[in-house]
Amino acid sequence: MARLRINSRQVSRMKKLATEISSDVQELISRHSSVSIERTILRLYGVDGVDEDGTPIPNLVADRVKEKEGIENGISHFFAKTMAKTGKSSQKTAEMIVGGKIDFSKLDKVPQEKVIQTETALVDTALHVLDSSRERKHEKETTYPSPKPPLRYLIVATGNIYEDRTQAESAVTSGADIIAVIRSTAQSLLDYIPHGPTTEGFGGTFATQANFRIMREALDRISEKEGRFIRLVNYASGLCMPEIAACAAYEDLDILLNDSMYGILFRDINMKRTFVDQYFSRLICARANIMINTGEDNYLTTADAIDNFYTVTTSQMINEAMAKKAGLSEELIGLGHAFEVDPEIENSFLYELAHAQLTRQLFPRSPVKYMPPTRYKSTDIFYSHTLDTLFNLASILTDQGIHLAGILTEAIHTPLMQDRHKSLSSINYVFNTAASLKDEIEFKRNGFIEKRTRQILGQAEKFLKEIQKKGLMKVISEGKFADIKRSKDSGKGLDGVFEKGPLYSNPIMDRLEQDIE
Amino acid sequence: MARLRINSRQVSRMKKLATEISSDVQELISRHSSVSIERTILRLYGVDGVDEDGTPIPNLVADRVKEKEGIENGISHFFAKTMAKTGKSSQKTAEMIVGGKIDFSKLDKVPQEKVIQTETALVDTALHVLDSSRERKHEKETTYPSPKPPLRYLIVATGNIYEDRTQAESAVTSGADIIAVIRSTAQSLLDYIPHGPTTEGFGGTFATQANFRIMREALDRISEKEGRFIRLVNYASGLCMPEIAACAAYEDLDILLNDSMYGILFRDINMKRTFVDQYFSRLICARANIMINTGEDNYLTTADAIDNFYTVTTSQMINEAMAKKAGLSEELIGLGHAFEVDPEIENSFLYELAHAQLTRQLFPRSPVKYMPPTRYKSTDIFYSHTLDTLFNLASILTDQGIHLAGILTEAIHTPLMQDRHKSLSSINYVFNTAASLKDEIEFKRNGFIEKRTRQILGQAEKFLKEIQKKGLMKVISEGKFADIKRSKDSGKGLDGVFEKGPLYSNPIMDRLEQDIE
Amino acid sequence: MKHQMIKPYGDTLNDGIVQLSFTLPVEYSEKAKKAAELYASQLNLENIVVAHASRIADNFTFFIIYASAVPMLDYTSVVSTEVKVPHMKIHQINRLIRDKLKRKIVAVGAAIGSDAHTVGIDAIMNMKGYHQDYGLERYSQFRAVNMGAQVTSEALISKALELNADAILVSQTVTQKDTHIRHFTELVELLEAENLRGRFILVAGGPKITNELAIELGYDAGFGPHTVPSMVASYLIVKILEKEGIK
Amino acid sequence: MKHQMIKPYGDTLNDGIVQLSFTLPVEYSEKAKKAAELYASQLNLENIVVAHASRIADNFTFFIIYASAVPMLDYTSVVSTEVKVPHMKIHQINRLIRDKLKRKIVAVGAAIGSDAHTVGIDAIMNMKGYHQDYGLERYSQFRAVNMGAQVTSEALISKALELNADAILVSQTVTQKDTHIRHFTELVELLEAENLRGRFILVAGGPKITNELAIELGYDAGFGPHTVPSMVASYLIVKILEKEGIK
Ligand code: B12
Ligand code: B12
Ligand SMILES: Cc1ncc(COP(=O)(O)O)c(C=O)c1O
Numbered sequence A, B: 001m002a003r004l005r006i007n008s009r010q011v012s013r014m015k016k017l018a019t020e021i022s023s024d025v026q027e028l029i030s031r032h033s034s035v036s037i038e039r040t041i042l043r044l045y046g047v048d049g050v051d052e053d054g055t056p057i058p059n060l061v062a063d064r065v066k067e068k069e070g071i072e073n074g075i076s077h078f079f080a081k082t083m084a085k086t087g088k089s090s091q092k093t094a095e096m097i098v099g100g101k102i103d104f105s106k107l108d109k110v111p112q113e114k115v116i117q118t119e120t121a122l123v124d125t126a127l128h129v130l131d132s133s134r135e136r137k138h139e140k141e142t143t144y145p146s147p148k149p150p151l152r153y154l155i156v157a158t159g160n161i162y163e164d165r166t167q168a169e170s171a172v173t174s175g176a177d178i179i180a181v182i183r184s185t186a187q188s189l190l191d192y193i194p195h196g197p198t199t200e201g202f203g204g205t206f207a208t209q210a211n212f213r214i215m216r217e218a219l220d221r222i223s224e225k226e227g228r229f230i231r232l233v234n235y236a237s238g239l240c241m242p243e244i245a246a247c248a249a250y251e252d253l254d255i256l257l258n259d260s261m262y263g264i265l266f267r268d269i270n271m272k273r274t275f276v277d278q279y280f281s282r283l284i285c286a287r288a289n290i291m292i293n294t295g296e297d298n299y300l301t302t303a304d305a306i307d308n309f310y311t312v313t314t315s316q317m318i319n320e321a322m323a324k325k326a327g328l329s330e331e332l333i334g335l336g337h338a339f340e341v342d343p344e345i346e347n348s349f350l351y352e353l354a355h356a357q358l359t360r361q362l363f364p365r366s367p368v369k370y371m372p373p374t375r376y377k378s379t380d381i382f383y384s385h386t387l388d389t390l391f392n393l394a395s396i397l398t399d400q401g402i403h404l405a406g407i408l409t410e411a412i413h414t415p416l417m418q419d420r421h422k423s424l425s426s427i428n429y430v431f432n433t434a435a436s437l438k439d440e441i442e443f444k445r446n447g448f449i450e451k452r453t454r455q456i457l458g459q460a461e462k463f464l465k466e467i468q469k470k471g472l473m474k475v476i477s478e479g480k481f482a483d484i485k486r487s488k489d490s491g492k493g494l495d496g497v498f499e500k501g502p503l504y505s506n507p508i509m510d511r512l513e514q515d516i517e
Numbered sequence C, D: 001m002k003h004q005m006i007k008p009y010g011d012t013l014n015d016g017i018v019q020l021s022f023t024l025p026v027e028y029s030e031k032a033k034k035a036a037e038l039y040a041s042q043l044n045l046e047n048i049v050v051a052h053a054s055r056i057a058d059n060f061t062f063f064i065i066y067a068s069a070v071p072m073l074d075y076t077s078v079v080s081t082e083v084k085v086p087h088m089k090i091h092q093i094n095r096l097i098r099d100k101l102k103r104k105i106v107a108v109g110a111a112i113g114s115d116a117h118t119v120g121i122d123a124i125m126n127m128k129g130y131h132q133d134y135g136l137e138r139y140s141q142f143r144a145v146n147m148g149a150q151v152t153s154e155a156l157i158s159k160a161l162e163l164n165a166d167a168i169l170v171s172q173t174v175t176q177k178d179t180h181i182r183h184f185t186e187l188v189e190l191l192e193a194e195n196l197r198g199r200f201i202l203v204a205g206g207p208k209i210t211n212e213l214a215i216e217l218g219y220d221a222g223f224g225p226h227t228v229p230s231m232v233a234s235y236l237i238v239k240i241l242e243k244e245g246i247k
C-alpha cells in the first residue's frame, strides 16, 4: 500500500500530549454528573414512556427527585430505595414517583441491604441491556461476511421514519452498507428524547427509540434478503448524549455520532455538560459495541481546509484519547475528516490525498470516517457529481474505513431517492475500477504530499502543546477550533450539569469503568 | 513524472520492425497513384467549384482526362500543357476541359519548354498554398500562449455548419482548445468532396472547403476574443484523403484525422487505395504543418481492450513509421488510443493507466490523442459522467497531449450544447485539481501496471514480427486488426487506384519528397 | 379494476419531484432565470426551483430545475408495448423448431442504409452472441446470415429471396434527424411495392427502437437495448408457427 | 415591442430539447417505461425518448428522458425580479451615506428560528465579506450587528429596537418542508402585530430566496445565491434615502 513516511516519534509525542490533555479534562469529568446521565441510568434500569404532554418519564422522575431530594448524590441509589419500597417494577416505580404516589420522607425506612440488593439487580439488568446488544451484533458479524472497506454510508433524512425506511431500502438495493438517519434540525438542543414513531421532522427525522427500532427491523430484514449486514447509525452528540447511547444499545444501533466537542462548538452546548455526558455515553458505547464517529469534518465547513487541517488532526487525537479513557478500543473509534479543500485551488486533490492518507496512517486500526465535499458543492449537479467522483477515488486510494456518500444535490436539497442511487452508482464504479490502486502507486518521497503532511503534523504538534499548556477549555474559549469561541460557563444545558455530592454514586458507571480492563 | 520502466532496447527493436513493415508498403505506394491524388494536384493548382449537378470540377477534369487520354501518367503534365495552350488561369482551363472546349489532339503542338514553365509555376503556386498555411499557423502559435496539455478537444456534429459554429463558440467559452467538426455519416465513402456551405448532414456535417472556412473564421474571431489559439480539426481518412488535406491547407486547419488503415478496416476502402492516398495526404500535412491524428481508438470499439490493446500499440508504431516516411515530424504525429476497458472489470482503471502511460512513453514527443470511453457508456448519464471523470483523471495523470472530451450522453445522442458544457466543467475541474498528480506519485516497481505494459510490449513485438514476415496486407486480410478482415483486391475505391505509367509524374509529390530533409 | 394513480417520487409519496435541465437561447441574467421558471410552469410543473443557471455561450444559458409535476397518471391504464412471447432458452427453441416446424428457420440480417454500426446486429446474429446468450448462428435449427452494415435495402431483399428466408432482421443505430425512420420506411415500401411484405417476418432493432415504433413503421416486431438473441429466436419460432398454422 | 418567442435549445434553434429525470413508484418493467413516456407527454413534451430506466428499489424505477418541449415563451413578456438599484462600491456607498444621510446606517442581522446556518449572514455582515467584497462591518458608515444563528424573532426585534436599527437582515438556509417560509412569516407577523413593520427595512436572504419570494412574504427585498455585501449596502442606502425623502 502507498504509504507516507511520517515521523513515528513525533506521532508518539503528539499522542502523549493528547492523553495529557484528556486526563486534564477527565479530572473535571470525574467531579461532575448531569441530568442526562441520571436519566440514562433510569432508562437502563428500564424506565421508559411519556406522560400526556409527551414528556419522558425519565425526565419527570429526574425533575421530581431534583426538586424534592436534590440530585447531587445521583439518582440510582434513591431510585433503588424507592423500588425496594414499592416492590414494583422499575417502570411502575417511576410512574408512581411521577404520579406523586411516593412519600419521599418515608424512604429512609427501607433496609439498606434490600436497597443494595435492588440496586445490584438493576445494574445487572442495565449491563445485560448493553451486553446482549453486544452479543447480537457479534452474532451478525459472524453470520454475514465482512464488508470490504470503505463501507458505503448513506444518509436518509425525510423527516418521516416510514419514508426513511423506504429510502433506506432503496439505498441498500443500490449498494449501501450503512444507513444513517439524520436527526431533525435542533433536536440536539432538546433536553429530552422525543418518544414514539415520528413522521414530521425538519431536515431530518427525530431520534427516538421507536424510530431506532423501526429502522433496525427494516435493516435486519433487508440484511437477510441481501446476505449482508447493514449497519445502522444515529446521532448522540447534543444534550442527551448518554441517553441516546442507552436507547441505541436497546435497539442494536451499530454506530453513533458521538463527539467530545461537537456540541460545544456547533450547538453552543455548555462545555462541562458536553465533556461529562460524552464520557458516560462512550462508556455505554464501548460496552454495547457501538462504534463512535467524531465530527472533525464539521470544522472544515466554516474554517478553511488548507489553513486549518491541523485542527482536524489535533481534535482527532484528543477525541481518540478521550475515547480510550471511556474504554473504546481503536476499532470502535471512527474519527472523522472531510474532503473540503476549495476545488478551484490548483492541486486541491493533492491536498485531499495528503489529508486523507495522513489520517489513515495516524489511526491505523480505527475505521476512519471520510466525509464528502459539501461546502464547495455547486447547484450544478453535474459538476458536483464530478467532485464526488474524485472524492470516491481519494477514499479507495487512501483506504478509508467508512465512506460517507457524497450527493450531487448537496447544495440544493436533502437527498431524493434517485440522488442516493446516482451517488452509489458512482461509488460502486470507482471502488471497483480502482480497487487496488493504492497497492500499485507510491507517493513521491519528499513530494508535495509528504511535505504537506509534515506541515500538518508540525502545526498540530504545536497546537497540542499549546492546549496541553493552557487546557482544552481555555483554548476552545479562544476560538481556536473551527473559528468558534465558547466559554466555560455559558451555553445550553449548563443548569443540567452539577458537581457530585459527597454520597454521589453511579453504579453503572462504576461497573463499566471497572470492567474496562 | 511517474514513469514506467520499459525496456528501451525492446522498443527500438519494435520501431525497427515497424519501419521495415512500412518500407514494404512504401514500395507498393511508390508504384501507384489514385484519382484522388490527381484531383488533389488540380486542387492545389487552383481548380475548384462544381457543375450544375454539384460534381466538383476536379472530378470532372480527372474523369475527362481518364476517358480521353488515360490517367496512368498523371494529370499534372497534361494539365500544364492544356493551360499553356489556353493561356488562361487554371480554373478557366479546367472549366474549358470540362466544357469540352479543348481539342485534346491538338495539345501536342504546345512547345515543351512552355509546358515545363507552366507546370513549374503551378507547382510553385501549390507549394505556396501549403507554405503560407504553415506560416499563418506559425504566426498564431507565436502570438498566443502555448496551451497546457492535455488540450481540450471537443466535437461538434449538428449537421449544419452554422449551428456547429454556435456550438463551437459555446464549447470555447467553456474552455475548449480544439474544435473538431465531425463529418456526416458515410462521407468517407464519397469519391468526391461536396461543395459549399452545408446545413444538412447526418451524424455530422459535410467536410467541404467552404465549411472549413466558415469554422476557421469563427474560431479565429473567438481566438482573438479569448486570447487563446483555438485549433480546428477535420477528417481526411476516406476516399478523398489527399484532397481533403489540400482543402484543409487552404483553410488553415490544424489537425486532420489521417490514418493509414482506418479506411481499410472501418470503411471497407481498398487497401492499395488507402495506402497510396494516405501517403500523399500526409506529405501535404507535413508541409502545411497539419498535425495528423490516427484512429487506433476505433479498434477498441469492437475488439476487447484487455485482449487486444497490443494491436493498438502495434498499429501506432506502424502509423508512426508511415507518417515519418511522409516527412511528418514526431510533433505532428498525434497517435490515437482510448479509455475502453470494461468498467465492470475489477481494476479496470489500472489497465487504463497502464495503456495510457505506455502510449505516452513510447511516443514521448508526439501529442498523443486520448479518446474517452464510448463503448461502455450507459444511457444513465450520471453514471457515464463518472466514467468521464476518471478518464479525465487518467489523462492528466499520464500527461496526454490531446484530450478528446467524453460526453455524458454518448450512449444517447450527438452532443447538445449543454452536454459539452458539462463535459468541460468536469475536465476543467479535474485538470486543475490534479494538475501535478503525475509528479507526485510513482508507479510501483513490478506492480500490476508495469507488468501489464510488459505484457502488451511482448504481445506487440510478437505481432510486429508476424507482420514483418507476412506483410501488412496479408495480416489485415487475416482479420488481425479490430477483428475485421479485408482483402487486397476488394473494397471501395479500387477502381480509382492505378499503376503508374512509364511517363507518370507528380511534380508536387516530387518537390515535397525532395524537401523532406 | 382499481385505479392506481401515480406521479413522480422524490422522497415522499406523490411529492411529484422531477429534475429538469435545459438551455434557453438568451443571455444569462436574472430575467433569464425568471424565463426558465415561467417556461417550466408551462410544463405542468409547480414549486419550481431554478437551482442553477450558468452562461454557456453568448446568448445561451443553461438551467437546472427541481419542481413538482402536477399530473397524475393511472398506472392501470398503461399498456405495455413489449413483444409478448415466452422467453425460451436455446435448447428449448431448437427442440421446438425440430419438433414442430421440422425445418430450419432462415434469417437474414443487416444494418441498412448509411448506418455503419454492426455491433447491434452482430450481437443478435453472430455465434458469440450477447451477454452470455449465444447468437442465432449458434442455433442448430437456424440458418442465420448476417450481411453486416451499410447494406442497401435492395441487397437485403434480394439476399432474403435468394435464401428463401423466413425473417429479415434490420438494425439501425444512428437516429439523428430521423435517419433510422427513413431507412426503415424505405425497406418496407420496397417490400410492399414488390408485394413481398407478407412473405417475411420483419424485425427491427436498435438502441432507440421499441416494439411500438416498429409496429408503427409496418414491422412485425421491434427490439431495443438489452435484447438478447434468445428473445429474438423465441419470437421468431412462435410467430412462424403461428403464421404457418402449426400448433 | 417585437415578440421574442423562445423555447429550449439542444443543438438546433427551437428544437425544444430538455433533459428530465424522475422516479416513479412502480416496479421496473416495460410497462413502467411506457408509463414514464406517457407521464412525460402530460408535461407538454413530445418526441419523448425514455433513454434510461433502472430499478432503484422494490417498486421504484428511475428514468432519464430526453424530449422536445412544446410551449413557446415570449421573452419580452418576462419581467425580471431582481432588486433594482445601481450596484455601487464600498467607498461610493460610504460617501453617499456621509454626504446625504449624514449618519450611520444601523443594520441588525441573524439567521432566525431553528436554522443554524450562519455562513450566509456572515458573508454579508462580517468584516471579511464574500468573494473579495467586504462585509458591512467593514463599512465606516455602517453599524452592523450580526446576532448569529438560531435567534428567535423576538430577540431579533428587540435588538433592532434597542439599537434603533434602520434595517433588519434575515437569513434562512433550511427550506425543507418550507421551514424558511414559516420563520420568515413569523417575523413579519410579529412586527405587524406590534405595529413595527414600517419602522425597518426588512431584507431576506438565503440560497433559495428570490426578491420575488421575499416581497410576497412581506419583506422589502430578497437576496439569493452569489449576493455580495456591496449589493445589499447599495440597496440599503438607496432605500433609506428614499424612505427619508432625501434626494
Ligand atoms: C461502437 C460505435 C461506433 C463504431 C461502430 C463499429 C461497428 N462496427 O459497429 C464506429 C467508431 C465505427 C462508430 C462510428 C460512428 N458513430 Co457510433 N457509436 C458507437 C457506440 C460507442 C457504441 C454502439 C454499440 O456498439 N453498442 C452496443 C450494441 C450491442 O448495442 P445496440 O446497438 O443497442 O444493440 C442492441 C440492441 O439495440 C438490439 N439490436 C440492435 N440492432 C438490432 C437488430 C435486430 C434485428 C434486433 C432484434 C435487435 C437489435 O440488440 C443489441 C443487443 O442488445 C455508440 C455510443 C454508445 N455507447 O451507445 C456510438 C453512436 C451509436 N455512434 C454515433 C454516431 C453519430 C456515429 C457516427 C455517425 C459519427 C460520425 N459522424 O462519424 C459514425 C459513423 C457511423 C455510420 N456511418 O453509421 C451516435 C449515434 C447518435 C444518434 N442517436 O443518432 C452514437 C450514439 C454516439 C453519439 N452519442 O454520438 N460508432
Ligand atoms: C455549511 C453547512 C452546514 C454547517 C453550517 C455551519 C454554519 N455555521 O453555518 C453545519 C455542518 C453545522 C450544517 C448543519 C446542518 N445542515 Co447544512 N449545510 C451546509 C452547506 C454545506 C453549505 C452552506 C453554506 O455555508 N453556504 C455558503 C453561503 C455563503 O451561501 P448562502 O448561505 O447561500 O449565502 C449567500 C446567499 O444566499 C446570500 N444570503 C444568505 N443569507 C442572507 C441574508 C441576507 C440578509 C442577505 C441579504 C443575503 C443572504 O448571501 C450569501 C453570500 O452570497 C450546505 C450545502 C451547500 N453546499 O450549500 C448544507 C445545507 C444547507 N444543510 C442542510 C441541512 C439539512 C442541515 C441540517 C439541518 C442537517 C441535519 N439535519 O443535521 C444541519 C442542521 C442545521 C440547522 N439546525 O439548521 C441542507 C438544507 C436543505 C434544505 N434546502 O432544506 C443543505 C442544503 C445540505 C443538503 N443538501 O442536505 N450545515
Ligand atoms: C459528531 C456529530 N454529532 C452530531 C451531529 C448532528 O447534530 P445535530 O443534530 O445537532 O445537527 C453531527 C453532524 O454533523 C456530528 O458531526
Ligand SMILES: Cc1ncc(COP(=O)(O)O)c(C=O)c1O
Pocket: B183, B184, B185, B186, B187, B188, B189, B235, B236, B237, B238, B257, B258, B259, B262, B267, B293, B294, B295, B296, B298
Ligand atoms: C482516423 C479516423 N479517420 C476518420 C474518421 C471518421 O471517418 P468517417 O467519416 O468515415 O466516419 C475517424 C472516426 O473515428 C477516424 O478515427
